Amino acid sequence: MDNKRLFAAIAISIGILLLFDVWQRPAREAQRQAQQQAQQTQTTPVPIPQGNTALNPAGVASTGPSDGAPTTPAPRLRIESPRVQGSVNLRGARLDDLVLRDYRETILPDSPLVRLLAPREDSHPYFAQWGWTASGNVAVPDVNTEWTADAQTLSPGTPVTLRWENGTGQRFEIVLSLDANYMVTAEQRVVNTGTEAVQVLPWARIRRERTPTVAGYYILHEGFVGVLDGRLRETKYADAKSGGERTNGVALDQESPGGWAGFTDKYWLTALAPVDQTQRIRAAYRHVSEGGQDRWQVDFAPPAPLQVAAGATAPFATRLFAGAKEVKLLDSYERGLGIHDFDKAIDFGWFYYITKPFFYALDWLYGLVGNFGIAILIFTLFLKILFFPLANKSYKSMSRMKILAPKMQELKERLKDDPAKMQGEMMALYKAEKINPASGCLPILLQIPVFFALYKVLFVTIEMRQAPFFGWIRDLSAPDPTNLFNLFGLIPFDPPAFFHLPAWALIMGVTMFIQFKLNPAPPDPVQAKLFAFMPIIFTFMLASFPAGLVIYWSWNNLLSVAQQYYIMRHDRAARRSEKAVART
Known part of the structure; x- marks a missing residue:
């Protein structure tokens, strides 16, 4: 039950993001071409207009x-x-x-x-x-x-x-x-x-x-x-x-x-x-x-x-x-x-009452640090702190599910001919271990409106236009200009738009891979393979998104990994203590 819900939540998220990517790829390509043309254009005197009036x-x-x-x-x-x-x-x-x-x-x-x-x-x-x-x-x-x-x-x-x-x-x-x-x-x-x-x-x-x-x-x-x-x-x-x-x-x-x-x-x-x-x-x-x-x-x-x-x-x-x-x-x-x-x-969009406060928060942080990229990192940390109790409960549940994975697999193999009994015993195991099987969906579900709201802020507010970060990121509202397929500029080759795999997208993919490794593996082999490919899918999908959004996603993943690793270590230590007390 838990993996089906988690799989459904992630599948919906991927579907929405893929639709966004399909819709936005022509727009981003048109914008990139317009910027290239503008770089070749110089201001010229404007001719005198003519016209008459009709009603x-x-x-x-x-x-x-x-x-x-x-x-x-x-x-x-x-x-x-x-x-x-x-x-x-x-x-x-x-x-x-x-x-x-x-x-x-x-x-x-x-x-x-x-x-x-x-x-x-x-x-x-x-x-x-x-x-x-x-x-x-x-x-x-x-x-x-x-x-x-x-x-x-x-x-x-x-x-x-x-x-x-x-x-x-x-x-x-x-x-x-x-x-x-x-x-x-x-x-x-x-x-x-x-x-x-x-x-x-x-x-x-x-x-x-x-x-x-x-x-x-x-x-x-x-x-x-x-x-x-x-x-x-x-x-x-x-x-x-x-x-x-x-x-x-x-x-x-x-x-x-x-x-x-x-x-x-x-x-x-x-x-x-x-x-x-x-x-x-x-x-x-x-x-x-x-x-x-x-x-x-x-x-x-x-x-x-x-x-x-x-x-x-x-x-x-x-x-x-x-x-x-x-x-x-x-x-x-x-x-x-x-x-x-x-x-x-x-056009702040459907999430107006989230997006506009997000902008003001980022703008306030920008006034303190002088860099919108740093403001995004600090803002993401604030969000993590705000949702810490909820995420903490979720990660604890996921950590325990990972520990129980061998028992759950043994249950499925032993009762594979009796699905009703297998489901009942699995629910009893969840109850005994105080695990909420749906809690694994919460981090992803919480991240979706944050993702869209931040995407809107980066996409529609002129304050983010041409806002630099560090290094090669000179415009947080535009895609990362580097590309793996020309060795990040070492080869004088401009790959097609489809083969755009920048450095920050690779960083994001690595952080997502580490995060998924900390999660309990789905018992279904098909789901397990899909989960293994998800970091690759997201890496290519977010490659053409605004760099600021990819930086946010990468930083959010790193914070999640740190939080999840801490909870897993703490939970293992607590279980060892419980077993030691039980033996004595």
């Missing part, structure tokens, strides 16, 4: 190509801050040039900085824009409108106002301000100096004009994301495209009190949110196909056009987050600005 069914401007757009260079408003640099295109009021100063494409020191937003004629156009749609005959700015700015540079603490007048009594203004991180606030105002009331619909949007290469597949969401009407709204690009085909390109149209919505990548986020989180807005996820290209858009607008009386001003204020999904930063925006569930832009 989509919701009345929010949708940019498309145009042959009649201006060809002269557009004026630009510089953006300068310690964390970002870029510019706002004053032709069309588009933030379409943004580089993150703290992040590079690869671990190479001269690697290009991460470019998040880019103009329309870039290879991957991606931008935010603010504007109005007319209701009636009032003239509103369009994509070719050239705005005037009252300063040359937008920086933290120095807002800039963009202005444009339509010549019929309405002045349109966009007041842009930037904080010290990644948040832009845009207050759109219509000042009606005319003699009659007008109706206008202000809007803000994020536009993506190429489909990005997603890196996460099944364990990581990339695409549309937001919290609207109190619910997390995630839509993958493929689902938005198929769903939009039935609804004229609208994958989601949601009215909500406050909230936020945008696009999420593995590490980066662009998202819109109303400044007043009690204000009702209408948000939409859209897909259109133009010129054979997929276009993706998230837009915010009031539920109805604004009435602007003569002599009055109509404001509409939104925030734009464009930057790295740093856990503490998103949490600070949630607390300070009231943006509900803003941290859910990070």
Whole structure:
């Protein structure tokens, strides 16, 4: 009974991990190729975009190509801050040039900085824009409108106002301000100096004009994301495209009190949110196909056009987050600005209430030791101490089962023709020796949620991106780059992805082999052979996993071996003492 349960638990664990490996191997290979391409790429000047404006069914401007757009260079408003640099295109009021100063494409020191937003004629156009749609005959700015700015540079603490007048009594203004991180606030105002009331619909949007290469597949969401009407709204690009085909390109149209919505990548986020989180807005996820290209858009607008009386001003204020999904930063925006569930832009997954505390624990330890790899080792030790009483009971039971293995084998051979009696006597033997046959499953079952939660932390949090350990491990979130099949770099040969067997995976395999040797051998020869091959299976399977996860697994195995060895020695000594007392 004990071995069947243990075998089932381990088989389930292997099955889950194998599925993870099958799902993630293409993603990891695509990410590796993207990193190699990025190492060969140098930053180049971005060409000036062109475009015009058409109206989509919701009345929010949708940019498309145009042959009649201006060809002269557009004026630009510089953006300068310690964390970002870029510019706002004053032709069309588009933030379409943004580089993150703290992040590079690869671990190479001269690697290009991460470019998040880019103009329309870039290879991957991606931008935010603010504007109005007319209701009636009032003239509103369009994509070719050239705005005037009252300063040359937008920086933290120095807002800039963009202005444009339509010549019929309405002045349109966009007041842009930037904080010290990644948040832009845009207050759109219509000042009606005319003699009659007008109706206008202000809007803000994020536009993506190429489909990005997603890196996460099944364990990581990339695409549309937001919290609207109190619910997390995630839509993958493929689902938005198929769903939009039935609804004229609208994958989601949601009215909500406050909230936020945008696009999420593995590490980066662009998202819109109303400044007043009690204000009702209408948000939409859209897909259109133009010129054979997929276009993706998230837009915010009031539920109805604004009435602007003569002599009055109509404001509409939104925030734009464009930057790295740093856990503490998103949490600070949630607390300070009231943006509900803003941290859910990070895909912590099913084990959210385990994964996020794990991150904070590791981050706290990192603040003490200055190395995320060391933080993982210390954190694993804390977990071992936390689960010590439970694991101790399990290892004691397993140690006694190993001692009783000869008696159990003798029972099976003697009563092999009477399974019912054999089972009864085995249970009586367990009871007499105070052994719980199911306790051997506990260490593995406890390790599964810890494994997945730590895997998520390593995979989705940008704090782990390009975090070094020691020696050859320069990125804990990436696989160990060494390989046995080229003698760890001594042979100038790059083996195929399947033949990737790095040093840390071999260390993990050895520790697992030692751990399995300390466990009682299954009496079933088939199970015994499978157990013998498990260290090899896990070695190859975890070879392409993030190095930080393999280091965790190896260290956890070593701690388990030490604990189990100590318990076995202590248990043998106690039994010898009991026998000595019994003889006297």
